[in-house]
Amino acid sequence: MSHFIAQPKQGVPFVSVQAMAKLINKVGIENVLLELTQRLEHDFARWDEFDKSPRYAAHSPDGVIELMPVSDGKMFSCKYVNGHPKNTFKELQTVAAFGILSDVDSGYPVMISEMCLLTALRTAATSALVAKYLAPKHSTTLTLIGNGAQSEFQALAFKAVLGITHIRLYDIDKNASQKAFNNLSNCGLNVTICNSAKEAVQGAHIITTCTADKKNATILTSDMIPQGVHLNAIGGDCPGKTELDSQLLTRANVFVEYEPQTRIEGEIQQMSDTFAVTEFHKVINKQTPGRTSNNELTIFDGVGFASEDFTALVYIKDALVAAGEFELLDLITQQADPRNLFSVLNTEQSNKSVSQEQVA
Amino acid sequence: MSHFIAQPKQGVPFVSVQAMAKLINKVGIENVLLELTQRLEHDFARWDEFDKSPRYAAHSPDGVIELMPVSDGKMFSCKYVNGHPKNTFKELQTVAAFGILSDVDSGYPVMISEMCLLTALRTAATSALVAKYLAPKHSTTLTLIGNGAQSEFQALAFKAVLGITHIRLYDIDKNASQKAFNNLSNCGLNVTICNSAKEAVQGAHIITTCTADKKNATILTSDMIPQGVHLNAIGGDCPGKTELDSQLLTRANVFVEYEPQTRIEGEIQQMSDTFAVTEFHKVINKQTPGRTSNNELTIFDGVGFASEDFTALVYIKDALVAAGEFELLDLITQQADPRNLFSVLNTEQSNKSVSQEQVA
Numbered sequence: 132m133s134h135f136i137a138q139p140k141q142g143v144p145f146v147s148v149q150a151m152a153k154l155i156n157k158v159g160i161e162n163v164l165l166e167l168t169q170r171l172e173h174d175f176a177r178w179d180e181f182d183k184s185p186r187y188a189a190h191s192p193d194g195v196i197e198l199m200p201v202s203d204g205k206m207f208s209c210k211y212v213n214g215h216p217k218n219t220f221k222e223l224q225t226v227a228a229f230g231i232l233s234d235v236d237s238g239y240p241v242m243i244s245e246m247c248l249l250t251a252l253r254t255a256a257t258s259a260l261v262a263k264y265l266a267p268k269h270s271t272t273l274t275l276i277g278n279g280a281q282s283e284f285q286a287l288a289f290k291a292v293l294g295i296t297h298i299r300l301y302d303i304d305k306n307a308s309q310k311a312f313n314n315l316s317n318c319g320l321n322v323t324i325c326n327s328a329k330e331a332v333q334g335a336h337i338i339t340t341c342t343a344d345k346k347n348a349t350i351l352t353s354d355m356i357p358q359g360v361h362l363n364a365i366g367g368d369c370p371g372k373t374e375l376d377s378q379l380l381t382r383a384n385v386f387v388e389y390e391p392q393t394r395i396e397g398e399i400q401q402m403s404d405t406f407a408v409t410e411f412h413k414v415i416n417k418q419t420p421g422r423t424s425n426n427e428l429t430i431f432d433g434v435g436f437a438s439e440d441f442t443a444l445v446y447i448k449d450a451l452v453a454a455g456e457f458e459l460l461d462l463i464t465q466q467a468d469p470r471n472l473f474s475v476l477n478t479e480q481s482n483k484s485v486s487q488e489q490v491a
Numbered sequence: 492m493s494h495f496i497a498q499p500k501q502g503v504p505f506v507s508v509q510a511m512a513k514l515i516n517k518v519g520i521e522n523v524l525l526e527l528t529q530r531l532e533h534d535f536a537r538w539d540e541f542d543k544s545p546r547y548a549a550h551s552p553d554g555v556i557e558l559m560p561v562s563d564g565k566m567f568s569c570k571y572v573n574g575h576p577k578n579t580f581k582e583l584q585t586v587a588a589f590g591i592l593s594d595v596d597s598g599y600p601v602m603i604s605e606m607c608l609l610t611a612l613r614t615a616a617t618s619a620l621v622a623k624y625l626a627p628k629h630s631t632t633l634t635l636i637g638n639g640a641q642s643e644f645q646a647l648a649f650k651a652v653l654g655i656t657h658i659r660l661y662d663i664d665k666n667a668s669q670k671a672f673n674n675l676s677n678c679g680l681n682v683t684i685c686n687s688a689k690e691a692v693q694g695a696h697i698i699t700t701c702t703a704d705k706k707n708a709t710i711l712t713s714d715m716i717p718q719g720v721h722l723n724a725i726g727g728d729c730p731g732k733t734e735l736d737s738q739l740l741t742r743a744n745v746f747v748e749y750e751p752q753t754r755i756e757g758e759i760q761q762m763s764d765t766f767a768v769t770e771f772h773k774v775i776n777k778q779t780p781g782r783t784s785n786n787e788l789t790i791f792d793g794v795g796f797a798s799e800d801f802t803a804l805v806y807i808k809d810a811l812v813a814a815g816e817f818e819l820l821d822l823i824t825q826q827a828d829p830r831n832l833f834s835v836l837n838t839e840q841s842n843k844s845v846s847q848e849q850v851a
Contacts, residue, residue, distance in 0.1 A: 147821035152836050160836065182549060189542060189562050191595045196567050198558055202549050207556050211569065211591060213598020219829050227599055227823045231571060235551045238573020239587055247824040251832055280832035307830055314833045461507035463587045464607040469579050470667055472611055472640035473674045476512050476520065 142459030146244035146447060150458065154450055155248065161291040164284070167256040167446055168263070168292050174442045175260070178412035180204065181438050185392040188369070193217050195369055201437035207233040208441040210246055214369055216343045225280065225343055226250065232444040242448050243460060246440065251281055253443035254435060255288035257388075258363045262337055263292055264414050264421040265386060265429040266361035270336030271296045276328050276350055277342035277366055278302035278311040285339050285363075286315050286322075293337075297321045301331035329355050339363040340374045347371060347401070353378035358426045365433040367398045375430070377401045383428040386411050386421075388436040397432040408432070502819030506604035506807060510818065514810055515608065521651040524644070527616040527806055528623070528652050534802045535620070538772035540564065541798050545752040548729070553577050555729055561797035567593040568801040570606055574729055576703045585640065585703055586610065592804040602808050603820060606800065611641055613803035614795060615648035617748075618723045622697055623652055624774050624781040625746060625789040626721035630696030631656045636688050636710055637702035637726055638662035638671040645699050645723075646675050646682075653697075657681045661691035689715050699723040700734045707731060707761070713738035718786045725793040727758045735790070737761045743788040746771050746781075748796040757792040768792070 187198040194215030212228035228246035289295040325331035367373040387393040414421040547558040554575030572588035588606035649655040660668040685691035727733040747753040774781040
């Protein structure tokens with residue numbers, strides 16, 4: 132930690148996609164998801180310490196570019212993230228993200244990281260954390276509706292955190308389900324591909340909806356879902372993009388991350404402003420009960436909040452320090468006299484932007 | 492241009508501090524400032540095309556961390572920038588900044604760049620552009636009050652754009668003036684160090700105030716400034732940080748970049764909400780006159796607006812393409828099937844984050 136904060140003049144620690152993949156593989160993805168869930172639990176418990184605001188969103192015909200800043204007074208984080216469903220047809224990511232972590236006292240960035248992988252991890256860990264409090268006890272079967280980029284991370288987070296053993300897959304595109312099946316079959320999970328959403332939800336204790344279309348869709352209708360299950364609805368995450376039949380919301384106890392943002396972006400954008408929801412941190416802090424009976428339908432209307440990215444970035448920073456090795460990016464000028472910025476032009480060296488740092 | 496937009500899968504073009512210094516030296520700093528001023532003039536003229544908002548600011552006891560997003564519907568830019576005056580005492584930059592430029596259609600970042608140097612360049616070029624419209628004709632003498640990181644860039648921008656030949660320096664810290672003197676003496680300018688602000692403003696056609704203290708200071712009092720000069724007041728740029736006697740503002744015609752932001756951050760935070768100011772783009776677009784007589788006192792209450800960073804980032808992107816050589820950052824995952832994010836973990840390669848790209 133002290134290395135990052137105390138010696139910003141050496142450069143900005145950088146986590147590339149390959150470095151992130153290497154780190155995840157080294158720790159083990161299920162361990163990462165489990166540790167991240169613990170960190171999220173800790174940070175949701177200190178919810179009031181975060182300086183929160185709904186994210187900044189620049190909408191365009193094909194998508195949205197968002198900035199998600201948050202601070203706990205000591206560290207500041209911001210994620211840049213887009214959402215462009217049609218990117219899939221250009222062989223580009225629907226969601227391309229990266230993040231920055233800064234030291235509030237100096238304003239200096241202390242880490243820049245890819246967040247394509249990290250967003251998938253934190254989204255899955257958040258889903259698992261919420262389900263830990265809201266899903267029926269002894270849940271073993273998870274249904275995944277929408278088998279895109281997030282699905283394997285969901286499956287493994289629920290396995291690591293809740294002990295899920297059975298996965299039921301459904302996607303309107305069979306190839307997506309086959310892809311998830313192939314990836315998950317070697318992970319110690321019993322995986323089934325289903326032919327419809329209705330078939331997929333049979334026997335499920337937990338259902339994750341995570342589809343990508345930017346429209347008001349009805350992936351699940353009310354008649355398909357019995358009481359007693361936990362719905363993890365994470366695909367509806369921007370204005371005009373929802374997945375659930377509003378009747379389902381009416382039947383359920385609905386939990387959200389940060390109410391002002393979810394009213395704009397979540398499933399509850401379909402409902403009136405007075406539709407009752409519960410912020411999840413209140414469940415962790417025992418200010419309100421979570422699931423109260425086996426017969427209750429619970430819904431997590433997850434849209435992704437900046438504090439989750441904060442938690443994930445701090446976790447990765449600590450993991451990097453523990454690993455004792457990271458790259459440094461030549462992003463901030465480092466002249467001896469801060470006022471002599473002009474001197475940087477006279478001391479231009481060989482064009483070396485990333486160096487490898489070995490930490491004692 | 493097409494290379495950046497059409498092939499995001501190769502990585503994100505990255506401009507390190509050293510790459511920026513190399514580029515500036517290759518083009519020549521005065522050419523860069525001149526070209527950047529022309530680009531700013533072009534972009535201020537199409538002011539209405541930009542999607543504008545006051546910047547996001549996270550204030551802390553010692554400083555502020557800001558995000559400055561803006562879009563023209565085709566490109567999106569965001570600068571991360573801090574302002575921590577006390578950093579100087581830790582041998583850190585008062586202002587450490589970097590920026591991102593994105594393609595609105597795909598949401599993909601097309602460039603990430605250092606902006607310590609680039610912010611200094613764009614601030615100086617903006618000052619020079621505004622003075623081109625507001626300063627007295629045939630101005631030859633520029634006074635710089637506050638001789639920190641920005642001062643040499645100011646001097647050279649006014650030389651390149653307005654033909655300034657004489658520079659008068661004053662700073663409460665003599666070492667800062669000596670530093671600026673040493674840097675500027677070989678640049679074809681006649682440079683004088685002065686013992687007081689009052690002495691420094693003698694004979695000046697243009698006066699730049701650019702001091703760093705985060706407080707309501709009075710660097711210039713009304714009695715020191717005759718009619719007929721142009722005051723380029725750029726140091727007052729956050730709540731609680733001003734440089735000018737309010738009487739000076741009352742005597743002058745005051746021009747601003749983006750009124751909603753300047754009301755919060757600029758010199759005019761001292762004045763009532765109804766104090767009249769003119770947005771500078773109206774002068775460029777001939778919707779309002781600039782300087783109307785030799786006897787007029789004009790003040791540019793400059794705080795720095797996101798569109799200036801946008802202009803600067805697009806300029807650097809084009810310069811990179813022209814140079815035909817840039818680095819690529821491994822920041823966004825690039826798997827063949829966008830939905831198969833999980834596969835990135837299985838195809839982890841050697842940990843190479845920056846590659847060099849040669850463009851045909």
